[in-house]
Amino acid sequence: MNKLNVALIFGGKSGEHEVSLSSAASIYENINKDKYNVFTIGITKEGTWLYYDGNAENIKNGKWVELANKNVEINLVPMGNKEVGLLFEDGSIQKIDVLFPVLHGPYGEDGTIQGLFEISQIPYVGCGVLASSTGMDKLICKTIYSEIGLPQVNYCSTNRWTFRQNQEEELNEIESKLNYPIFVKPANLGSSVGISKVTNREELLSGINEALIYDSRIVLEQGIDAREIEVAVLGNDEVKASIAGEIKPAKDFYDYEDKYINGASTYDIPAKISEADMEKIRTMAIKAFKSLDGKGLSRVDFFIDKYSGEIFINEINTLPGFTNISMYPKMWEATGLEYSNLIDKLIELALDTKK
Missing domain, CATH: 3.30.470.20 (ATP-grasp fold, B domain)
Incomplete structure (x- = not known):
């Protein structure tokens, strides 16, 4: 039986970059290599895509960036006669059968990269554009x-522009709707990044400012x-x-x-x-x-x-x-x-x- 060519994609520009490296390393160690040829593609924190042919440990510790083969071209967009896949220095092209993204947070599980995968017309693991973005x-x-x-527990929301224009009004509005403790969360992030549990107005202000580092919209939930x-x-x-x-x-x-x-x-x-x-x-x-x-x-x-x-x-x-x-x-x-x-x-x- 011919092996499937699986591209394991990890890293990314989100605040969950390191989580992605750990997840990818674990999958790489556990995937059945008798069934699959695994090609590892990392995305740096700056957004550069690199082909890395190495071990799981260097994925996890981040050394894959310096060890990557920067002469391999990664092409996922059909353009003219240019084939989709990995283009090596000797002119050979490696077709990819399945994309396996292990990308957490913005640019990875929010529908953006799933849109690219749809354009590539290569099957990919996980939710599509709609489910990922929502x-x-x-x-x-x-x-x-x-x-x-x-x-659901009671909740309300605010956003960066409104909060900075009317800070006191927004704090009053939140306190009128929710009782302490309150959980403050960026609307678009995961892995508990930017989340805080607040028990008074001073902590509420600090928690909102912390969450606004990661997103322009904030969810506030009743703590229970x-x-x-x-x-x-x-x-x-x-x-x-x-x-x-x-x-x-x-x-x-x-x-x-x-x-x-x-x-x-x-x-x-x-x-x-x-x-x-x-x-x-x-x-x-x-x-x-x-x-x-x-x-x-x-x-x-x-x-x-x-x-x-x-x-x-x-x-x-x-x-x-x-x-x-x-x-x-x-x-x-x-x-x-x-x-x-x-x-x-x-x-x-x-x-x-x-x-």
Whole structure:
């Protein structure tokens, strides 16, 4: 059987660049190289695309930039007689069968690079342009979830221009709608980058200014004392949900450092919740995924109020982390789908979208 040529694409210009490197290194180590020829393509923080033919460790530690073969041309745009693929110095062209993006945050999972993949006409892993762009935008997602009846905590929003024009008015408006503690989040970012939990007006101002570094639009959510539950979904038309897991943050909430650096938080897979709540959460996760026309994969996050037991959808991540401590592969492994088989399934789903 001929091997498929898979291009693993990582890095990118977003604040989640380092997360992407860790995810890509993990996938590279676990992908079945008896089935696939793997070509690794990195995007620097400045946006330069480079072909790197090396090991996972140098992807993870960032040395791939200096070790990249800068004479290989990466062409994903059909132009005249120029073929799509990797163009090597000797004039040979390496065709790519499947693109496997492991790009988190803006320019990677927000629909922008998915648009390029559509132009290339090469099948790619994960959600398409629509699901990626809407899934990345917390405000748009909240509107959609409200429309389809998925419960959410109370929230409001502001933006850079309005906040800087009317700072006191905006702070007053937020405090009239929400009680402390409040979570402040950039509308378009993931991996808990730029998120803060605030307990007074001074912290609210600081949290908004921090979030505005990453985005011009801000989501403010009512903080509740809640359990953090996550579930992985997989599929195109037929969508399945893994068993749910519960994150037990080492801090006030599951932040960037805890997710990708120190791994101090603990987790339960499966989550210690009732069978009824488990099925309800899995059903809600599939509903959320389908409402965005999701394809391939996503991780959907929920809250369970510790006092009332109410379940709220938090957000969807259309390109979740794939590091060795990431919940997405761990939840599927606990459901019976091993890491390398999960990669196989994602590639299969990518190919299926082009049939």
